Amino acid sequence: MSADSMLALNTYDPASAAVADPTIRGLIERRQRIFGAAVPLFYEDPVHITRAEGVWLYDHEGRAYLDAYNNVPSVGHCHPRVVDAVARQAAQLNTHTRYLSEVVYAYAERLLATFPEALSNLLFTSSGTESVDLALRMARYHTGGAGFIVTRFAYHGHSTAVAEITPAFGPGVPLGVHVRTVPAPPPGRSGEDVSQSFAAGIEQAIADLRRHGIRFAGAIFDSIFSSDGLYADPPGFLRAAAETVRRHGGVYIADEVQPGFGRTGAGMWGFSRHGITPDLVVMGKPMGNGMPIAAVVARPELMASFSERSGYFNTFGGNTVCCAAASAVLDVLRDERLIERSAQVGQYLKDGFERLQRADARIGDVRGAGLYLGVEIVDQAGAPDTREALRLVNGLRQRRILVSTCAAAGNVLKIRPPLPFSTEHCDLLLDAAGQLLAAG
Ligand SMILES: Cc1ncc(COP(=O)(O)O)c(C=O)c1O
Numbered sequence: 001m002s003a004d005s006m007l008a009l010n011t012y013d014p015a016s017a018a019v020a021d022p023t024i025r026g027l028i029e030r031r032q033r034i035f036g037a038a039v040p041l042f043y044e045d046p047v048h049i050t051r052a053e054g055v056w057l058y059d060h061e062g063r064a065y066l067d068a069y070n071n072v073p074s075v076g077h078c079h080p081r082v083v084d085a086v087a088r089q090a091a092q093l094n095t096h097t098r099y100l101s102e103v104v105y106a107y108a109e110r111l112l113a114t115f116p117e118a119l120s121n122l123l124f125t126s127s128g129t130e131s132v133d134l135a136l137r138m139a140r141y142h143t144g145g146a147g148f149i150v151t152r153f154a155y156h157g158h159s160t161a162v163a164e165i166t167p168a169f170g171p172g173v174p175l176g177v178h179v180r181t182v183p184a185p186p187p188g189r190s191g192e193d194v195s196q197s198f199a200a201g202i203e204q205a206i207a208d209l210r211r212h213g214i215r216f217a218g219a220i221f222d223s224i225f226s227s228d229g230l231y232a233d234p235p236g237f238l239r240a241a242a243e244t245v246r247r248h249g250g251v252y253i254a255d256e257v258q259p260g261f262g263r264t265g266a267g268m269w270g271f272s273r274h275g276i277t278p279d280l281v282v283m284g285k286p287m288g289n290g291m292p293i294a295a296v297v298a299r300p301e302l303m304a305s306f307s308e309r310s311g312y313f314n315t316f317g318g319n320t321v322c323c324a325a326a327s328a329v330l331d332v333l334r335d336e337r338l339i340e341r342s343a344q345v346g347q348y349l350k351d352g353f354e355r356l357q358r359a360d361a362r363i364g365d366v367r368g369a370g371l372y373l374g375v376e377i378v379d380q381a382g383a384p385d386t387r388e389a390l391r392l393v394n395g396l397r398q399r400r401i402l403v404s405t406c407a408a409a410g411n412v413l414k415i416r417p418p419l420p421f422s423t424e425h426c427d428l429l430l431d432a433a434g435q436l437l438a439a440g
Contacts, residue, residue, distance in 0.1 A: 001037065001038055001040070001170075001172065002169070002170030002171055002172035002173075003170070004170035004171060004408070005168065005169050005170035005172065005173075006153070006155050006168035006169070006170070006227050006406075007040050007169070008040065008170070008410075009404070009405045009406065009410040010042055010043065010390065010393055010404045010405050010410070011040040011041065011042070012028070012040070012041040012042065012043060012044065012046050013044070014028075014032070016044045016045070018044040018045040018394070019044075019045050019046070020045075023048065023060060024045070024046060024048055027046075027048055028041065028046060042402075042404060043393070043394060043397045044394045044397075045394070045397065045398070047059055047065060047397070047402070048060050049065070052067070052073070052077030052078055053076075053077055053078055054076045054077060054418070054420055055067050055068075055076065055077070055417055055418050055420055055421050055422075055425055056077070057077065057402070063400060064400065065400040065401065065402055066400065066401045066402065066425060066428055066429065067402055067417055067418060068396075068401055068402055068403045068415050068416070068417040068421070068425070068429050069402045069403050069404055069414070069415070069416055069417065070402075070416070070417070070418060071258065071263060071285055071286050071372075071416050071418070072285050072286055072289070072290050073286075073289055073290050073418050074261055074262075074263070074285075074286030074289060074329070074338075074418055074419055075286075075289050075329055075332040075333060075336070075338060075418070075419060075420070076289075076332075076418050076419070076420045077418065079289060079328075079332055081328045081331060081332055082288075082289045082290075082291075082325050082328045082329060082332070084328070085324040085325055085327065085328035086291060086321055086324060086325050086328075088324070089103065089320055089321045089323075089324035089325075090321050092320075093320050094319055094320055094321045095319070095320070096315050096316075096319070097124070097313070097314065097315070097316075097317060097318055097319060098313065101320055101323075103320045103323050103324055103327075104124075104318055104319075104320060104323045106327070107323040107324075107326055107327040107330075108122055108124075108318075108323075110327065110330055111295070111297075111326070111330070112297065114268045114269070114330075115269070115281070115297055116272075116277045118277050118299055119277065119278070119281060119297045119298065119299060120299075120300055121297070121298045121299070121300050121302075121303040122295050122296065122297045122298065123295065123296050123298070123303075123312055123314075123317070123318075124293065124294070124295050124314065124317040124318025124322075124323075125284075125294045125295060125296065125314055125317040125318075126292045126293065126294060126314065126316045126317050126322075127157070127284055127292060127294050128156075128157055128255075128257040128282065128283075128284030128285060128294050129156075129157030129158050129159050129162050130157075130159070130294060130314070130317070131257075131282035131283065131284055131294045131295060131296045132156045132157045132159075132162045132165075132220065132253075132255065132257075132282050133157070133159045133161050133162050134282075134296050134312075135220070135253050135280045135282050135296050136148065136161055136162070136165070136217075136220075136253075137161075137306070137310070138251075138280060138296070138298060138302050138303070138305070138306045139217045139218040139250075139251035139253060139279075139280065139302070140217050141305045141306050141308075141309045141310070142251060142301070142302050142305040142306070143215070143216070143217045143218065143249060143250065143251060144215060145214075145215035145216050145217035145218075145249070145250070146178045146214060146215060146217055147178045147179070147180070147206075147209035147214040147215060147216045147217055148165050148176075148178060148179050148180075148217055148218060148219065148220060149179075149180050149181070149182055149202055149205045149206070149209075149216075149218075149219040149220075149245075149250075150165050150166070150167065150179065150180075150181055150182075150219070150220055150221070151167075151181060151182055151183070151184045151221060151222075151225060151228050152167055152181045152182065152183050152184055152228065152408070153167055153168050153184065153227050153228045153229070153407065153408040154166060154167055154168060154181075154220075154221075154222060154225075154227060154228060155168035155169075155222075155226070155227040156220060156222075156255060164176035164178075164179060165179050165220065167181055168227045168408075177212075177214075178209075178214050180205035180206075180208055180209055181205070182198070182201035182202055182204075182205050183198075183201055184225050184228035184229065184231055185197070185198045185225065185231045185237060186231075194233075194234060194237045195234075195236065195237040195238075195239065195240045195241075196240060198237060198238075198240070198241055199240035199241050199243070199244045202219060202241055202244045202245060203244055206244075206248045206250070216248050216249060216250045217250060217251060218245060218250040218251030218252060218253055218279070219241070219245045219250060219251075219252060219253065220253040220254075220255055220282075221238070221241065221253075221254065221255060222255040222257070222258055222259070222270075223238070223254050223255065223256055223258075223259045223264075223269070223270030223271045223273070223274065224258055224259040224263075224264060224270050224368070224369065224372060226258040226259075226372075226406060226414075227406055227407075228406075228407065228408070229374055229376070229406055229407030229408070229412045230367055230368050230372065230373070230374030230406060230407075230412060230414070231367065232264065232273070232367060232368050232369040232372075233367065233369070235266070235273045235274060235275075236273075236274050236275050237274065238271065238274035238276055239274055239275055239276055242274075242276045242278070246279075251279045251280060251302065252276070252278045252279050252280075253278060253279065253280045253281070253282065254269070254270070254271040254276075254278035254280070254281045254282070255282050256269055256270055256271065256281055256282065256283045257282060257283060257284045257285050257294075258270075258285065258372070258416075259369075259372065260281075260283045260285075260286065260287075261283070261286040261287060261329070261333065262333055262338055262339035262342055262370070262419065263286070263342060263369075263370055263371060263372050263416070263419070264342070264369035264370040264372060265339060265340070265341075265342035265343025265344075265346050265347075265369060265370025265371065266343065266369060266370065267339065268333075268339070269281070270369075273369065279298070279299050279302060280296060280297070280298050280299070280302060281296070281297040281298075282294070282295075282296050283295055283297070286329070287326050287329065288322050288325040288326045288329060289325060289328075289329050290325075291321065291322045291325035291326070292316065292322060293317075293318065293322035293323065293325065293326050294317075295318070333419075336420065338419040338420065339370075339419075341419060341420070342370035342371045342419050343370055345371060345421055345422060345423060345426060346368070346369065346370040346371040346372070346373070348423050348426050349371070349373060349415070349421075349426040349429070349430070350366055350368065350373055352426055352427075352430040353366040353373065353375050353430070353433075354366050355430075356430065356433060356434055356437065357375075360437050361378075361380070362377055362378060362379075362385065362388060362437065362440075363375060363376065363377065363378075363437075364376040364377065364378035364382060368415075371416065371417055371419055371421055372415070372416045373413075373415040373416075374406065374407070374412045374413065374414060374415070375412065375413040375415065376407075376411060376412050376413075377389040377392065377411045377412070377413065378411070384407070384409035384410075384411035385411055386405075386409055386410045386411045388411075388440065389405050389410060389411045389412070389413060390405070390410070391436070391440060392413060392433065392436050392437070392440075393405055393413065395432075395436040395439075395440075396429075396432055396433065396436065399432045399435075399436075401428065401429055401432050403415050403429075415429070
């Protein structure tokens with residue numbers, strides 16, 4: 001794996017002297033023997049989690065860790081309503097997807113009801129990667145083009161076609177010849193018009209594709225630019241991007257694998273903060289609170305173009321057990337008002353980090369939306385300080401609070417807890433971060 005890969009961020013180094021526990025050392029050795037070196041492990045001193053509940057993880061010694069990182073168990077680890085839905089459905093029926101099913105259609109209709117009317121079809125898959133892969137095919141069939149635009153450190157998944165549009169794998173995994181990258185939107189500190197500069201990058205990339213004889217098929221952007229370093233503001237800046245893509249006959253694909261299902265605190269979907277209706281939307285991760293379910297939501301004309309060319313069958317995609325889990329996730333989001341909570345608690349956490357920022361020049365920027373924050377760590381010259389970011393991440397881990405890093409330089413703390421996170425949990429994180437800054 002290249003040292004410049006996103007997968008190399010916050011990675012355990014076999015030379016690390018931090019691992020004192022013989023159980024952990026034994027597990028690390030087994031993992032490396034089984035998986036080889038390609039499958040990274042978090043932290044200088046990796047954690048062995050054996051149980052979880054709400055926003056807490058517990059290790060093999062029963063020690064509690066505050067989870068400020070995981071968006072898959074988005075409504076809380078092992079939420080009893082999701083666990084119950086899975087157990088009941090597993091006891092009743094779980095098969096492949098070529099039979100009629102009330103459970104599956106009821107969930108699909110509920111999910112579609114959370115989208116703008118123009119997005120009225122969907123296909124289920126089992127992972128974000130599969131959804132992105134399928135969306136690329138749909139965009140190709142609809143436009144007759146092959147060229148795609150992504151941001152400079154985007155991560156979209158691991159199949160052959162998706163790795164070709166994923167610069168975050170680093171130089172060891174070349175982009176496809178049909179792929180162009182654009183800089184992620186700047187945070188706009190300089191007063192620059194973020195919307196226009198981002199759209200101008202897209203315009204140039206389309207012109208470059210054309211110059212190389214490659215017909216434009218579309219652009220895919222994570223609506224919160226997670227791996228690029230988290231760029232959420234100003235709301236609305238994606239409007240010009242979507243207009244540019246469409247003006248040139250392309251398909252706008254919103255990757256909601258990270259911001260979807262209420263994470264940003266501004267409704268269910270990250271794209272709605274920007275006032276756009278994409279042509280295709282891909283989602284996964286939090287959809288089933290850990291059960292493998294993902295989807296592509298499409299305008300009917302894209303689904304029609306796809307159906308003319310291809311059939312679709314996915315053995316596990318949208319099976320009854322996963323749909324039961326995903327339906328329970330929607331129940332919990334509604335009944336526990338988790339989207340409102342994401343907005344309120346996220347703002348509290350952002351305010352707290354901004355207080356730390358005013359007192360410490362090492363915090364360069366605090367950005368994000370809802371319960372998804374990026375805290376940029378810089379040196380005295382304002383340049384990315386990866387080493388200091390890692391010191392903070394590993395220091396928090398030693399205090400049993402879990403976060404990680406993002407951005408190409410790995411200098412942005414990535415804070416993305418399960419949505420039941422409370423202001424008390426924020427205080428635990430902020431106090432620990434403040435102590436580590438003071439001590440460093
Ligand atoms: C923005 C984004 N898109 C797509 C994916 C791929 O999803 P999966 O790992 O479920 O295949 C990821 C995974 O991290 C992601 O962050």
